[in-house]
Amino acid sequence: MREFFMPALVDLGASIIIQNAQREYLFVTNLPEIWAREDFQSPSDEVVFGADVAARLATLKADMTATGQKAQLEVMVGAEQFFEFRVQTVEFAQGGLHLVTTIVDRSEERHRERLLRALLREVSHRSKNLLAIIQSIALQTARYSGSLDLFLHKFRGRLYSLSQSQDLITDSSWRGAYFFELVQQQTEKYLPENGDLVKVSGDNLLLSPNASLHLGLALHELIVNAVSHGSLLRSKMPIEVSCVRKHVDGHDTVEMVWHEPLQGALKPVDDAEQLQSHFGSTVLERVVPASVNGKAQYAISRDRIAYHLAFPLDVAE
Known part of the structure; x- marks a missing residue:
C-alpha cells in the first residue's frame, strides 16, 4: 500500500510519524521542508523539531497511555508558518500501544483567518464612521428644516447620496472613489436625460x-440646488466641475471647483445669510470641509454659483 499511501500524503500536505510506547521512531515521512533532513541517524522529537517543540510534544504525550486518546497542539515557526500536530494512541495487533502523529501545514488557513479578522475590524471601524456621518447629517438637517416633511425630504436625499458614494467605495474594495465617477453618480439621478449639462475636467x-x-x-447639495433653484434646465448652460492636484506651501492638496452659471434664476433678496442657508451652505461650508480637514468657499451672485473646496492630498490617498 506504500505506493498509494505516500502520494496521497504528499497531495494533502500531511506528515506522518509513528512511535512505539518508548517514543522511539519507527516511521517518519513527508516532513515539512523546514524540518526535512536526510541525515537523521537516530531520529527523535528533539532531533527533528528542536528542544522547544520537543518539550511541548513530551508534555502532550506524557498522559497518552490508553488506546484511542487524542491530543493536538499548534506550533508557530517564524512569523508566517503554522503547523498543527495531531497525536493519537493506536493499539497495533503486534507490538502494543503506538503513537501516531500527523502534521498539517495550517499557514495559509491562519493567514486567511488573520486577514478576515483585519477586514472585520476595518468594516466595524468604517461602519462606525458612517453612522457618525449619518448622525451629523440628521442633526444638521433637523436644525435647518422648518417642518418634518422638509426634514424627511432633505434627509432622504442626503442618505441616498451617501449610499451612492458607498457603492463606489465598495466596488473599489474600500480604496475609495474616483472623482469623475463620483460626479457622474451624484448628478445623473437629477439629470437623467441631460447628463451633458455637467462638464467634468482635471485630474481623475x-x-x-x-x-x-x-x-x-457636497456634490449632492450642489446639484439639488442647481435643479431646484437654478436656471440649469431652462438655460441649458452647463455646470463646470474640476478637480486638480496642486502643490501649495510645500504640501500636496486637492482642489475641487464647482462653477454654475445663472440666468435670471435668483430674485433680489436683502438677507444674504438667508439665501446662503436656503442653498444648504451649512453642509457645504462647515460639515464637508471640516470632515476632510480642508477649507471651502461658497459664493452666490446674480449670475453664478461658485463652490471651491481644498483639502490635503493625504486625505485623498
Missing part, C-alpha cells in the same frame, strides 16, 4: 473613502 483622482463620502455629499 482616487479619493479616500472619507473624502468620497463627504465630497459626494
